[in-house]
Amino acid sequence: MKLRFTVLVIYFGLIQIFPQQNEYEKFFNNKLNTRTIITEKTTEDVYLLTESIEQEWISSAWQNVSRYTYYYDSSNTNYLTTTEVWDNNQWINETQYWLTFNNNGKVIEEVYKTWVDGGWVNSEKYLYEYDENENTTIETSQYWNSSEWTNSNRTVNTYTGNNITEKLYQQWNVSDWSNVERFQYNYVNNNLTEKLFQQYIMGWNNVELVQNSYDSQNNIIETLYNRWDNNNWFLESKFTNQYSNGNLTIVTLQEGWIDTVWTNLSLQTMNYNSSNLLIEYISQYWHSINGWINQQRWVRTYTPDNKFLEWISQFWQTTQWENYSRLISTYDANGNETVFAWEMWENSVWQNHIQILYTYTTVSFIEDELENSLDYALFQNYPNPFNPTTKISWQSPVCAHQSLRVYDVLGNEVAILVDEYKPAGKYEIDFTAADLSSGIYLIKLETDNYVNTKKIILIK
Structure with a gap:
């Protein structure tokens, strides 16, 4: 029984810690979707991202994978992005991504098209509605059904002021919207204190309740997760946070409610530089016999003007940290990111893996032209x-x-x-x-x- 308990605790720890590696990959993937959006008028030169090319290191050479091309309107807002894939030594159209904005610069429509038999064909569409505070009230997704757009899913958001009080998910069922699930939110002094998750099965059914407690600086010091079972709420896990004098999270402890006792699961420790940028992250899991065991470590560095420079991911191997992968950014003289690379640690050296190349165009503004919308x-x-x-x-x-x-x-x-x-x-x-x-x-x-x-x- 004791051995089983030990394995269970380690398992819970892995579940909570390894998802942090997903943040590493998400950071990389977001680079593929980077685009320049100008939100205010300026008389200074602006560098608009016009192209990004993803390449993979294969057989000691960089091979093209995909290409993103960005198009801008007269106000230098990105309204169209096209993607292509490299096939048989040429670029082949794959998708288009169209954006439509309202007069306040908010996206009201996203249209995705795919390249089929030599032409662009509608695929998906997303529609957005806003309230007077520019909060998103309705998000509707549609798919192209041969000749017309057909509803698929939608999210309906309800607010009190700028605080969201309900997020309702629905699916289109022949001729009307059917409830699927919802989140309901409660606040005290504008701090989110409760988040209730329910699913709709012959009526609304409780699933999970998340409860937050705050300190005098409005920092979350404790988060409780409760699950609904047999018409009662049962404790499941707890996160406890510690903060620096600058209100930065420096320690997060996760505990699980096991056999009516709070039991350690994982521990995350963060360190920051003088600009309050994260420079080190360490995750550990709890072993019922050996205590805290190192698992994963991130080390980040930045340029003198606080641009991202390098992110090294490491894993604990018996007695020391061992490199696993790293992300590196390179900038030109104007501060524009020109290369973003992902390298893997193999045979005690960094090996090329994937890189993204960025191309820009310079836009110069004349002040008089800005006055004539x-x-x-x-x-x-x-x-x-x-x-x-x-x-x-x-x-x-x-x-x-x-x-x-x-x-x-x-x-x-x-x-x-x-x-x-x-x-x-x-x-x-x-x-x-x-x-x-x-x-x-x-x-x-x-x-x-x-x-x-x-x-x-x-x-x-």
Whole structure:
């Protein structure tokens, strides 16, 4: 019985500690999705990330894996990202990622497209709604069903002020939304004190209750996890935190409620530099006989201006820390990250594994131009009357789906000039009416927030 107990404690410790390695991998994966987003006007040069290429070290050489290309609108906001994969010594289209923003710069739509048989095909769409405080109230996911978007899942958030009080997950069921699960939140002095997790099975059923306690500095000093079983709450685990004078977490102790006694499971210790950046993280698990056993260690270093430089991951081998992997960033003279590398420790040396190469473009701003923001507009065509070609111009202040169509006086559609997502900016297109009869026609510009028409005259 004692041996079984020891193994159980070690097992719980591994469950809680090894996920920290996922944070290491997540940090790397996020680098692939890095893009530049300008949120305020500036008169200084801005370096926009235009391309990132992932490469893998194979047979003593770097081999291309994937490429991300980033596109920006006139306000230098990333509205489109395309991904390609390297196949047979050439780049092959894979996915597109389109963003649409509201007037406050919040994302209201994300559209994913995949490359199929030589063309882009809709795949997934995410829609976002916000309250007056710009909190996300509804997140809806849809999938493309051959010819139309079909609801899939949605999250409905409820707030009191800026504190979220409920997060409800639902699935689309033929013609209506069905409840799946929800989180409910309680606060004291704006501190989250309880988080209740429930699942919907013939009604709402309790699953887990998380309770937080705080110190006078509003730091979480204790978190209790309770599970619901047989109509009662049962203690499961507890996290206790210690803080530095600067309110940085320096120790986190995890304990499990086993045989009605709190039993050590894992211990995490953090150290910081003078800029309050994490420089060392050590995780340990509890052995019922030998006490605390080292398991994993991170060591981070930074540039003099506090940019990330290196992250070494190590594991404890009997009596010492042994290198496992490391992440390294390289910067150019302007402070832009140009190479992000992942290396593995093999045969007592660092070996290449994966790297990401970044390319930028420089955008210079003229202060006068910043004062002249675009409004929606559809301009009169020129020449008018025309035969058979005329120029049509318009402008949009935001990235959006834009439709420009031509109708006869009876309302029949005779031409589609534009029907696609376009970034904010000014546009001009030639319309040739060689196949139309003389007469009056209407051009109609339509976006999510704007509709306008102009009369044009064709004389042959």
